[in-house]
Structure formats: C-alpha cells, structure tokens
Amino acid sequence: MSDRDTQEAAIRRLRERLSGGNMLPVKRALHALNPAEIAEFLTSLPPSERNLVWEMVSPEDDGEVLLHLPESIRAGLIRQMDTAELIKAAEELEIDDLADLLEDLPETVTREVLKALDADDRARLEKVLAYDPDTAGGLMNTDTVTVRPDVSLDVVQRYLRLRGELPAHTDALYVVDRYGAYLGALPLDKILTRATDELVANVMHRDLPAIPAQEKAHDVARRFEAADLISAPVVDSKGILVGRITIDDVVDVIRAEGEHNMMSMAGLAEDEDLFAPVRQAALRRGIWLGINLMTAFAAAWVVGRFEATIAQVVALAVLMPIVASMGGITANQIVALMVRGMALGQVSAGTALLLLRKELGVALINGVAWGVTVAAVTWLWFSQLPLALVIGLALILNLSFAAAAGVLVPLLLRRFGLDPALAGSVIVTTCTDVMGFFLFLGLGTLILL
Amino acid sequence: MSDRDTQEAAIRRLRERLSGGNMLPVKRALHALNPAEIAEFLTSLPPSERNLVWEMVSPEDDGEVLLHLPESIRAGLIRQMDTAELIKAAEELEIDDLADLLEDLPETVTREVLKALDADDRARLEKVLAYDPDTAGGLMNTDTVTVRPDVSLDVVQRYLRLRGELPAHTDALYVVDRYGAYLGALPLDKILTRATDELVANVMHRDLPAIPAQEKAHDVARRFEAADLISAPVVDSKGILVGRITIDDVVDVIRAEGEHNMMSMAGLAEDEDLFAPVRQAALRRGIWLGINLMTAFAAAWVVGRFEATIAQVVALAVLMPIVASMGGITANQIVALMVRGMALGQVSAGTALLLLRKELGVALINGVAWGVTVAAVTWLWFSQLPLALVIGLALILNLSFAAAAGVLVPLLLRRFGLDPALAGSVIVTTCTDVMGFFLFLGLGTLILL
Numbered sequence: 017m018s019d020r021d022t023q024e025a026a027i028r029r030l031r032e033r034l035s036g037g038n039m040l041p042v043k044r045a046l047h048a049l050n051p052a053e054i055a056e057f058l059t060s061l062p063p064s065e066r067n068l069v070w071e072m073v074s075p076e077d078d079g080e081v082l083l084h085l086p087e088s089i090r091a092g093l094i095r096q097m098d099t100a101e102l103i104k105a106a107e108e109l110e111i112d113d114l115a116d117l118l119e120d121l122p123e124t125v126t127r128e129v130l131k132a133l134d135a136d137d138r139a140r141l142e143k144v145l146a147y148d149p150d151t152a153g154g155l156m157n158t159d160t161v162t163v164r165p166d167v168s169l170d171v172v173q174r175y176l177r178l179r180g181e182l183p184a185h186t187d188a189l190y191v192v193d194r195y196g197a198y199l200g201a202l203p204l205d206k207i208l209t210r211a212t213d214e215l216v217a218n219v220m221h222r223d224l225p226a227i228p229a230q231e232k233a234h235d236v237a238r239r240f241e242a243a244d245l246i247s248a249p250v251v252d253s254k255g256i257l258v259g260r261i262t263i264d265d266v267v268d269v270i271r272a273e274g275e276h277n278m279m280s281m282a283g284l285a286e287d288e289d290l291f292a293p294v295r296q297a298a299l300r301r302g303i304w305l306g307i308n309l310m311t312a313f314a315a316a317w318v319v320g321r322f323e324a325t326i327a328q329v330v331a332l333a334v335l336m337p338i339v340a341s342m343g344g345i346t347a348n349q350i351v352a353l354m355v356r357g358m359a360l361g362q363v364s365a366g367t368a369l370l371l372l373r374k375e376l377g378v379a380l381i382n383g384v385a386w387g388v389t390v391a392a393v394t395w396l397w398f399s400q401l402p403l404a405l406v407i408g409l410a411l412i413l414n415l416s417f418a419a420a421a422g423v424l425v426p427l428l429l430r431r432f433g434l435d436p437a438l439a440g441s442v443i444v445t446t447c448t449d450v451m452g453f454f455l456f457l458g459l460g461t462l463i464l465l
Numbered sequence: 466m467s468d469r470d471t472q473e474a475a476i477r478r479l480r481e482r483l484s485g486g487n488m489l490p491v492k493r494a495l496h497a498l499n500p501a502e503i504a505e506f507l508t509s510l511p512p513s514e515r516n517l518v519w520e521m522v523s524p525e526d527d528g529e530v531l532l533h534l535p536e537s538i539r540a541g542l543i544r545q546m547d548t549a550e551l552i553k554a555a556e557e558l559e560i561d562d563l564a565d566l567l568e569d570l571p572e573t574v575t576r577e578v579l580k581a582l583d584a585d586d587r588a589r590l591e592k593v594l595a596y597d598p599d600t601a602g603g604l605m606n607t608d609t610v611t612v613r614p615d616v617s618l619d620v621v622q623r624y625l626r627l628r629g630e631l632p633a634h635t636d637a638l639y640v641v642d643r644y645g646a647y648l649g650a651l652p653l654d655k656i657l658t659r660a661t662d663e664l665v666a667n668v669m670h671r672d673l674p675a676i677p678a679q680e681k682a683h684d685v686a687r688r689f690e691a692a693d694l695i696s697a698p699v700v701d702s703k704g705i706l707v708g709r710i711t712i713d714d715v716v717d718v719i720r721a722e723g724e725h726n727m728m729s730m731a732g733l734a735e736d737e738d739l740f741a742p743v744r745q746a747a748l749r750r751g752i753w754l755g756i757n758l759m760t761a762f763a764a765a766w767v768v769g770r771f772e773a774t775i776a777q778v779v780a781l782a783v784l785m786p787i788v789a790s791m792g793g794i795t796a797n798q799i800v801a802l803m804v805r806g807m808a809l810g811q812v813s814a815g816t817a818l819l820l821l822r823k824e825l826g827v828a829l830i831n832g833v834a835w836g837v838t839v840a841a842v843t844w845l846w847f848s849q850l851p852l853a854l855v856i857g858l859a860l861i862l863n864l865s866f867a868a869a870a871g872v873l874v875p876l877l878l879r880r881f882g883l884d885p886a887l888a889g890s891v892i893v894t895t896c897t898d899v900m901g902f903f904l905f906l907g908l909g910t911l912i913l914l
Binding site: 031032035050052053056059060062084173176177179180181182184185186187204205207208209210211212240241242243244246263264266267268270271273274275277278279281282283284288290291292294295297298301302304305306308309312313315316319320323326327330331333334335336337338340341342345346348349351352353354355356357360361362363364366367370371374377378381382385386389390393397449453 | 480481484499501502505508509511533622625626628629630631633634635636653654656657658659660661689690691692693695712713715716717719720722723724726727728730731732733737739740741743744746747750751753754755757758761762764765768769772775776779780782783784785786787789790791794795797798800801802803804805806809810811812813815816819820823826827830831834835838839842846898902
C-alpha cells in the first residue's frame with residue numbers, strides 16, 4: 017500500500033469519525049497531516065463540518081492552511097476568525113505567502129499585522145505588495161541569498177556555513193554587483209562540484225535571464241515550463257535584484273489556469289466551491305442562467321417569426337433542434353481549441369485567416385457527411401424528399417456558420433480585452449441556435465410552402 | 466522591454482520571414498532559440514510551414530524539440546524522419562525523456578536505438594520502460610546520486626568534487642543502505658550549511674517519503690503540489706531506490722490534466738492540433754458530431770410524439786428550446802464542478818448524497834426564480850396564462866432533473882471506469898434535452914388541450 021493510499025484512507029477515516037461525532041480522534045489525526053493535506057480535507061467537506069474541523073486546526077498551521085485553500089473557501093473561514101487569530105496566522109507565513117493572504121484580510125487586520133512585523137520584514141512585505149498579485153513581483157519572495165562575483169567558492173562556502181539554513185527551494189544563489197544589480201546565478205551544485213579556489217564570476221550562469229517584476233504571471237509560468245526552471249531571479253526596471261520566484265508558486269498558476277478555462281467555459285468561477293451553501297451557489301449560477309435565458313428567448317423569437325410555417329409543416333418543429341444542436345457542438349469544439357491555442361500563444365493575426373479556412377473546410381466535410389445522413393434519416397422518417405433536402409442544406413450551412421463563429425468570436429473577444437473562455441461559449445451557442453433555427457425554418461418556408 | 470517580449474517578437478519576426486520565403490535568416494534565428502521555444506514556434510505553424518522549419522532544426526536539437534511537442538504533432542514529424550535521423554535524435558536525450566520518445570518510434574528504430582546505447586544506459590532505459598508511462602516509474606529518471614548514511618559531510622563534499630557536474634535539477638542526494646534501500650534525502654543546502662564533520666545520517670531528511678514506482682502520475686502530481694516538492698525518490702516494491710522524479714516532469718502532468726478536462730468536455734483529445742490537416746481534424750470531430758446527432762434524433766423523436774399537440778398550439782414549438790437549453794446549462798455547470806471535484810479527490814460516496822441535495826436546492830431556487838420570469842415573459846408575449854404556467858412548471862422540473870443528472874451521471878461514469886469529462890457533458894445534455902421537451906410538451910398536452 018502506498019503512502020498516498022494510506023493518506024487517502026486516513027482522510028476517509030477522518031470523515032467517518034467526524035460524521036460519527038467523535039471529535040477527539042479527529043483532532044489527533046488532524047495533527048498528523050501537513051497544512052496542504054488539511055486544506056485538501058477541508059475542501060472535501062460540506063460547510064458545517066468544515067467549520068467544525070477548522071476550529072480544531074492548530075493556530076500555528078492556520079496561515080499555511082488558509083493559503084492552500086481555494087479563495088472562495090478561504091474567505092468564508094477568515095470571516096469566522098477574530099483579529100487576534102488572524103494576526104497569529106499571518107505571522108507564521110513567509111513574506112510572499114503573507115502578501116497573498118493580506119488581499120483577503122479586512123483592512124483593520126492588515127494594519128495590525130503590519131504593525132506586528134519587524135522593520136525589515138515590513139519593508140520586504142511592502143516591496144511585494146507594491147506589485148500586482150498577478151505579476152512576477154506579486155509571485156516573488158524576497159528571501160534571496162546573494163554573493164559578489166569577485167569572491168572564491170571557498171569564501172562562499174564559509175559564508176554559507178556561518179549563515180546556516182537556506183530558504184526553502186534555494187537551488188541557486190544570485191550574484192549581484194555592489195549596487196544590487198543582477199549578474200548571474202550560482203547553482204548550489206556548482207559550489208559543491210567545482211574547485212574551491214575558482215571565482216564566482218567564472219562559475220556562475222550568465223544565461224539565466226532575470227524576470228522583470230512587471231511580467232504577467234501567465235508569461236512567468238510559460239517561461240518556467242519552456243526552460244524547466246526551479247527558481248528564477250526577479251529584477252526591477254533598473255535591473256536591481258528584488259526577489260525570486262520558485263516553481264511551487266508557478267505550479268499554482270498553471271493549475272489555476274487549467275481550471276479557469278474549463279470552469280469558465282461552463283460559466284463558473286474557477287474557485288467555485290463544490291460544497292458552497294445553496295443560496296450562494298444559486299446566486300452565482302443564477303446569473304449565468306439569466307444570461308442564457310435571454311439568448312434562449314432570442315432564439316425563440318426567431319422561431320416565432322415562422323409560426324405560420326410550423327403550423328403548416330409540424331415536422332419542422334420536430335427536427336429543428338437537430339440543426340441548432342449540431343451547430344452548437346461544432347462551434348464549442350472550436351472555441352475550446354481557440355481558447356487553448358490563445359493561452360499557448362499559437363494564435364496570431366497572421367494565422368487567423370488560415371484557421372478560418374481550415375475550420376470552414378472541416379465544417380464543410382462534416383456538414384456534407386452528416387447533412388446527407390440527416391437527410392436520409394429524415395426521408396425515411398417523414399417520407400418527404402423536400403423536407404430531407406431542407407434539413408440537409410440547413411445543417412451544412414449552419415456548421416459552416418458555426419466554424420466562422422468559433423474562430424472569429426474568441427478573436428474578437430480577445431481584441432476587446434474580454435475572456436474568450438467565459439464569454440465565447442455562450443455567444444457562439446446563441447449564434448448557432450439563432451442561425452440554426454433561422455436557416456432551417458427559413459429554407460423550409462422557401463421550399464416547402 | 467522584457468525578455469519575454471523580445472522572444473515573442475523574435476517568433477513573430479521569424480514567422481514573417483518564413484512567409485516572405487526568406488530561409489537563411491529563419492535558419493539563423495532558429496539557432497538562437499532553445500528546444501522548448503523551437504517546439505512552441507513549430508506548434509504555432511500550419512503543417513506545410515511546420516515541416517519546412519523542422520528540416521532546418523539542427524539534428525542535435527531534434528530529440529529535445531520532439532519531446533516538447535504535443536503528441537499529435539510529434540507523431541507527424543517522426544513519420545518524416547529517416548531511421549538515421551531518429552537514432553541521432555534519440556541519442557541526445559536523457560533516459561527518462563528517451564523512454565517517453567520511444568513510445569512513438571517505430572519498432573525497428575527502437576531496436577536500433579537500444580543497440581546504439583552502451584550497456585549501462587540500456588539497462589537504465591529498460592528499467593524505465595518496464596513501467597507504465599502513466600506511473601511514477603514511467604515519469605522517473607534513473608540519474609540519482611546516492612551516498613551512504615555513515616559518512617561525514619566532508620567525505621560527501623570530496624566525493625562530489627571528484628564526481629564533477631550533478632544531473633540537472635538535483636536538489637538532494639539520496640541516502641541508501643548497502644542494498645540500495647532508500648533511507649532519506651540529503652538536500653544540497655544541508656551539505657553547504659551544516660558542519661563538515663557531521664554524519665549524513667544525522668543531517669538527512671527522513672520525512673521525505675519515497676514514491677512507489679507503481680503510483681499513478683496523477684497522484685504523484687498531487688503529492689508534489691501538496692508538499693511543494695522539487696524532486697522525490699522513487700522506490701520499487703522492496704523499497705530499493707530506482708530513480709527520481711523532478712518537478713519539470715510533474716508540471717507537464719499538471720498542464721496536460723488541465724487541458725484534458727477542458728478539451729474532453731468539448732469532445733476533443735487534449736493533444737488536438739490547432740493546425741491539424743483538414744481531413745484529419747474532420748474525422749476526429751466528425752465522430753463526436755455523429756454521437757451528438759444520435760442524441761439529437763432521440764430528442765427529435767420525443768418531440769415527434771407530440772406532433773398533434775404542436776399542430777394545435779404552435780407556441781409550444783416556439784418556446785420549447787428554452788426549457789431544454791436551461792436544463793443543459795444547469796447540468797453542464799454541475800458536470801464541470803464534479804469533474805474538477807473528482808480530480809481533486811473531493812467527491813466520495815459519502816458526499817454524493819449531500820451534493821445531490823445541495824444541487825437540487827440550487828436548481829429549485831433558480832428554477833422558481835427563472836421559471837416565474839419565463840412565465841411572465843411568455844404571458845406578455847402570447848397572452849395565454851395556461852401556456853405561461855406550463856413553461857414555468859416545465860422549467861422548474863427540468864432544472865431539478867438536470868441537477869440530479871449533473872451529480873449522478875459523472876459518478877456513474879466513474880464507477881464504470883469511464884471518463885466523466887469526456888462522456889459526462891454529452892450524456893447530461895441528451896438527458897436534459899429529452900426531458901425538457903418531454904416535460905414541456907407533455908404538460909402542454911395535459912393542460913392546454
């Protein structure tokens with residue numbers, strides 16, 4: 017049995033004990049988990065039990081646990097805590113993590129926390145807080161260990177042994193000049209494997225580029241992925257070293273982006289809590305349903321224009337959902353592809369036309385293939401050749417229209433600074449519904465009446 | 466201007482030159498990019514240009530570039546290469562990367578590559594190949610640096626200096642007994658900061674658990690995230706150290722999982738190439754459209770049962786897409802939540818009932834709120850109170866049904882070992898369409914006729 021199994025079993029047992037109302041063993045078992053595991057456990061609990069367990073977490077773990085929780089859950093638990101507890105939780109954290117947490121804390125608590133820090137830490141915290149949390153500056157920690165280029169590795173080693181423990185995830189020291197400008201990185205393994213009388217300047221990596229503090233978190237993540245980085249230096253606009261970003265923070269960015277796209281396409285926030293209270297969840301989802309309702313009425317209005325036609329050929333009403341639905345599927349597939357392609361930087365103005373041509377080609381092939389199939393089934397079902405013709409033709413046209421919408425709508429949304437993952441799906445589905453009904457009933461009116 | 470900007474500008478310039486047919490500068494610019502960047506550039510190109518650029522990549526980069534490409538693109542390029550080129554590409558890779566690549570190579574080439582390796586490397590490669598690529602064993606590299614517990618840090622340092630360079634991403638040495646059994650980890654920073662006469666046994670971390678080689682890649686990724694790991698030892702069933710996993714491989718797993726869920730919910734493979742040739746893309750998407758067509762016909766069949774009703778009250782045909790569409794949105798939101806919740810291990814048998822109750826509550830609130838709205842609009846539009854009643858009631862019922870389907874379908878799919886992200890969306894949409902039409906037209910028949 018793996019550790020992972022044991023751990024999942026432990027969480028399962030915890031949950032059983034909890035529902036059995038047996039609190040003492042729960043509390044004891046909780047102490048055996050690390051903050052990330054406690055956060056995982058809390059996330060898997062419904063709100064009432066979650067609050068109960070939260071009370072049992074030791075105060076010195078509170079800060080770390082809060083950090084590992086999705087924002088929507090974190091906010092709920094913070095509301096339950098009093099100021100003293102919040103300050104205690106904040107004090108246990110590293111500077112970059114503390115900066116993340118402060119965003120969610122009430123103003124009064126933030127002031128108290130800042131007061132409780134020593135001058136050094138306060139200065140470092142203020143440095144991180146000065147940057148947008150969604151940039152390299154917001155992601156960074158300020159706990160860099162720096163050396164000068166003109167000393168020998170032997171000196172570096174003596175300095176390190178004097179200094180004692182290094183900050184977590186330190187895989188390299190950074191080499192800076194006397195003004196603090198970044199010159200290069202000195203990986204720990206170089207210190208260990210190269211001759212001790214070598215100078216830092218001769219051993220350091222000069223090709224690890226520093227990340228500008230203003231760089232977007234998304235670009236930082238792609239940079240880490242492309243170069244397989246563990247940590248990277250962050251510099252301000254003058255090239256002065258201001259901190260470093262470590263891979264664990266980048267992993268959070270990557271995970272969040274993956275979830276963002278999937279959840280957005282369903283009209284959800286990426287931190288939507290599976291166990292959110294009913295009323296809160298109803299409100300969040302209700303907005304999306306309301307938007308969809310408007311678009312559904314738009315489609316219904318189009319159908320309404322053809323009431324007279326439907327009254328004469330009821331089969332049109334029977335078949336019309338098919339044309340709309342096939343268009344919706346086609347468009348949504350392309351939106352998913354475009355959203356990912358844009359996130360990976362694959363879609364430029366230059367390739368837009370090419371993609372449009374490709375997707376129109378794909379839609380035409382599938383339109384003809386499935387159009388003929390639909391027409392054949394319709395003919396067998398209703399024994400009306402003109403009706404079969406109408407649906408086949410409408411399908412081909414709607415799939416082509418869906419292809420165009422699937423490529424162009426995400427591009428337009430991006431141009432206007434809107435999120436293609438969130439708005440793209442609902443817009444293209446509206447387009448293909450409206451167009452599907454219009455094409456099918458319109459052609460029906462022309463050909464069948 | 467940041468490095469990232471410079472790099473994106475470089476890629477843009479490359480693309481412009483390429484379309485200008487000016488090959489020499491393209492080739493020169495290509496040499497300035499690292500393999501990950503070249504892969505990114507290739508992915509953003511349509512097939513014809515992609516093949517052209519691929520010819521220009523230096524042979525010693527071929528292997529690394531192939532590894533950074535999505536599988537669908539990689540396979541296409543491999544087909545173009547001859548055996549000699551493939552062997553050359555493979556020889557440049559690390560063992561774990563080589564193992565990944567071998568999966569895609571033709572059998573004859575694999576044999577040649579194995580022949581070309583020295584005995585040591587062959588043995589290491591075979592060790593990795595023995596494990597499923599989707600497990601810790603498949604992810605691991607075998608380049609661990611090991612030490613014994615009973616030596617001093619001073620001895621370790623001398624050993625390292627004799628040995629020279631450490632493998633990439635080495636943040637710790639592993640401590641093993643004489644049989645190779647894993648005992649603990651010796652982080653590089655401990656070697657640098659602790660007294661040189663300390664014994665390894667006293668300094669090493671005993672609490673970094675080894676990962677069983679059979680553990681699933683998904684669980685490995687969650688373990689790395691929970692404990693913020695950079696690298697971790699992998700052991701076989703007897704506790705013998707067989708390799709290590711580094712975070713860069715885990716990042717790939719996390720990225721792929723995020724994409725998998727979004728793409729699956731749209732019925733796409735996660736490695737679907739944005740620039741796939743039209744015919745290939747048409748075939749892949751066509752299958753999904755075909756499945757959707759069957760479900761659309763099922764819905765149409767239900768509508769067909771009510772032809773007589775529609776013939777008398779044409780307004781029913783006008784309004785019926787609304788009920789179906791609102792149900793589809795509701796169900797798909799819940800599927801997205803469930804898919805993520807199951808991936809994060811939040812959904813157990815114990816919480817299923819609770820989630821069902823919660824989602825029914827959410828659906829009831831939104832059903833009543835939007836049901837009343839829809840009824841009001843319908844009344845204004847058609848001035849028929851009974852019709853307004855029918856649509857309001859149908860909406861409430863269909864949203865409740867959608868909530869149940871959204872919770873239960875993903876759970877059932879998982880129970881049967883199927884992918885909820887892939888099948889969940891199409892199944893619940895079918896359910897809510899069929900049910901939506903049935904409820905609305907059925908109630909219409911009962912109340913209006």
